[in-house]
Structures are given as structure tokens and as C-alpha cells.
Amino acid sequence: MPMKGRYPIRRTLEYLQKGDIVFKNTVKIMTVNYNTHGELSDGARKFVFFNIPQIQYKNPWVQVMMFKNLTPAPFLKFYLDDGDQVLVDAEGKDHKDISQHVKKILGKSEEVLQAEELARMVHSNPANFGPKKYCLRECMCEVEGQVPCPGLIPLPNEMRGKYKSQMKGTED
Amino acid sequence: MSVKSVSVHAKWIVGKVIGTKMQKTAKVRVTRLVLDQYLLKYYNKRKTYFAHDPLEQCTVGDVVLLKALAERRAKLVTHKLAEIVYKVGNVIDPLTGKQVAGSLFRETLTDSMENPAGSLTEKLQELNISAATSEILQKPSEV
Numbered sequence: 001m002p003m004k005g006r007y008p009i010r011r012t013l014e015y016l017q018k019g020d021i022v023f024k025n026t027v028k029i030m031t032v033n034y035n036t037h038g039e040l041s042d043g044a045r046k047f048v049f050f051n052i053p054q055i056q057y058k059n060p061w062v063q064v065m066m067f068k069n070l071t072p073a074p075f076l077k078f079y080l081d082d083g084d085q086v087l088v089d090a091e092g093k094d095h096k097d098i099s100q101h102v103k104k105i106l107g108k109s110e111e112v113l114q115a116e117e118l119a120r121m122v123h124s125n126p127a128n129f130g131p132k133k134y135c136l137r138e139c140m141c142e143v144e145g146q147v148p149c150p151g152l153i154p155l156p157n158e159m160r161g162k163y164k165s166q167m168k169g170t171e172d
Numbered sequence: 173m174s175v176k177s178v179s180v181h182a183k184w185i186v187g188k189v190i191g192t193k194m195q196k197t198a199k200v201r202v203t204r205l206v207l208d209q210y211l212l213k214y215y216n217k218r219k220t221y222f223a224h225d226p227l228e229q230c231t232v233g234d235v236v237l238l239k240a241l242a243e244r245r246a247k248l249v250t251h252k253l254a255e256i257v258y259k260v261g262n263v264i265d266p267l268t269g270k271q272v273a274g275s276l277f278r279e280t281l282t283d284s285m286e287n288p289a290g291s292l293t294e295k296l297q298e299l300n301i302s303a304a305t306s307e308i309l310q311k312p313s314e315v
Binding site: 052057064065067069075077081089 | 277
């Protein structure tokens with residue numbers, strides 16, 4: 001059974017995670033003005049259709065707003081943290097050109113992204129045991145080949161402290 | 173007792189004004205895209221904010237940029253009006269700077285007023301000429 005809608009690939013996690021554009025920390029709001037008809041807005045419409053979900057997935061804290069049929073020419077506007085505004089003209093451009101241009105001016109570069117990923121890997125050590133949120137495993141009983149959890153399967157008598165103390169008591 | 177240093181997470185916000193009935197305060201609706209976990213599609217989720225507008229310059233329907241206040245001003249008012257991005261009925265295209273309505277440019281009145289005035293005076297001159305010629309024609313006929 002195929003997925004519903006046109007281009008349902010847009011609605012897959014793999015597609016969303018493949019998004020290129022990770023905005024710099026100063027970008028707070030992104031606004032796209034485009035028209036629903038007309039050839040000039042075609043690139044902007046495709047950009048909204050294909051690339052906006054990827055951008056929003058990678059930048060969950062950036063507010064993205066779309067405005068339709070306000071002005072004759074399509075454009076993008078970014079509002080930065082210092083109060084600066086960046087205006088990007090999208091008239092007649094292809095959606096790939098728009099996304100590459102945006103990535104160039106306001107996206108984090110490859111080196112910065114890799115450095116952040118390294119920092120994240122260093123921070124989380126897979127050898128640690130702890131809550132599921134921070135570590136991979138909580139208890140040694142989860143590892144294959146180790147003693148299973150006594151909550152599920154009772155331990156053999158040699159390992160039970162109660163049995164050992166009973167035997168010591170009966171001996172003496 | 174405790175004074176909240178930064179009132180909200182969001183420092184800058186863009187929204188649409190939905191109410192101005194409060195004195196010096198605008199009620200602004202902000203939409204953010206939220207991913208539906210099952211459909212994996214983004215939908216608009218609304219939230220209303222109250223913004224301090226000292227000059228009462230907002231009308232219902234404006235698109236407005238708000239800035240977070242350093243300290244919460246009232247129980248509900250957490251932001252202040254930074255600028256009106258698109259004024260309802262008077263949208264100005266940021267690329268050209270001209271007034272715009274939908275996908276057309278609104279021509280300003282000054283340009284259209286000049287031409288009719290010029291054409292009117294020309295028309296008056298034409299009328300005078302035609303009146304003079306008709307009189308000259310009539311006189312010899314009378315006589």
C-alpha cells in the first residue's frame with residue numbers, strides 16, 4: 001500500500017533528517033512571502049513544498065511563517081537576534097538555488113557541524129550505565145552473556161545472600 | 173516574590189494582530205510549525221501573546237514583529253511592539269518600496285492626478301478654438 005498524497009517522501013524521517021540547512025544561532029524567525037499563481041513564484045512555491053519541512057526539522061526553535069499573495073514578487077526574510085533583518089529575493093529562482101543561497105549566507109558550515117557532532121560524541125560515553133535518557137544501558141543484566149535480572153529469573157543459590165547466611169547458621 | 177529575569181523563551185516573534193480592545197496592548201496570534209508525530213507533516217499551531225503598544229498604532233490584521241520584554245510588564249503582557257511588518261491595507265513591498273495590493277502595484281494618486289489636469293486644460297483650449305470657428309462660420313451665414 002503506497003503512502004498517501006503527492007510526493008509523500010516528504011513525510012519520511014529519512015527525508016527530514018537529510019536537510020542541509022542548520023541555521024546559525026542568531027537566526028530566530030524565517031518568513032517566506034510567495035504567490036500561489038504565476039511563474040515567478042514557482043521556485044519559491046517548490047521551496048516551501050520541499051525544503052521547509054527539512055529546515056523546520058533541523059531548526060526546531062526557529063519560527064517559520066508563510067505569507068501568500070501579499071506582494072507581487074516572492075522573497076524570504078530572516079529576523080536575527082540583534083534586530084537585523086536579511087532580505088533574500090526569490091523572484092524567478094529555482095528552489096535549489098534558493099536553498100543553496102540561504103545555506104551560504106545563514107547556515108552553519110560543514111566544519112562547525114562536524115565539530116558540534118564531535119562534542120556531542122565526547123559528551124556521551126557509551127560505556128556508562130544510567131537512565132535511558134543519557135546512557136545506552138541501565139543495568140548489567142541487560143547485556144547478553146551476563147547474569148540475567150533476578151526480577152525475571154531467580155538467581156542460583158550460591159549467589160543468594162539469604163541462602164548463604166542460612167547455610168552458615170545451620171553449620172555452626 | 174521571584175522576579176523572572178527573561179520572561180519567555182522566545183525573544184523575537186512575528187504574528188498577526190487579532191485584537192486591540194485593551195488599552196495600549198495588542199493581542200497577537202503567533203503560528204509555529206509543529207510536526208505531527210504520526211503523519212510526519214507540519215501544521216500551524218497557534219498561540220496568543222499580548223504585546224505592549226504605547227502609541228496604539230496597531231489595527232486588527234496587521235503583521236507585527238514583537239520583542240520580548242526584559243521583565244514581565246503585567247500578568248499577561250510579556251512582549252512589546254518592535255515594528256509593524258505589513259500594515260493591513262497598506263502593504264509595502266520591501267524590494268521596491270512601493271505600495272502593493274496582492275500581485276499588483278497600487279499606483280499612488282499623485283501620478284494619476286497630473287495627467288487629467290493637463291488633459292483638461294488642453295480640452296478647454298480645443299473648445300475655445302471650436303467655439304471661435306463656429307462663430308466665424310455663423311456670421312457670414314447670417315449676413
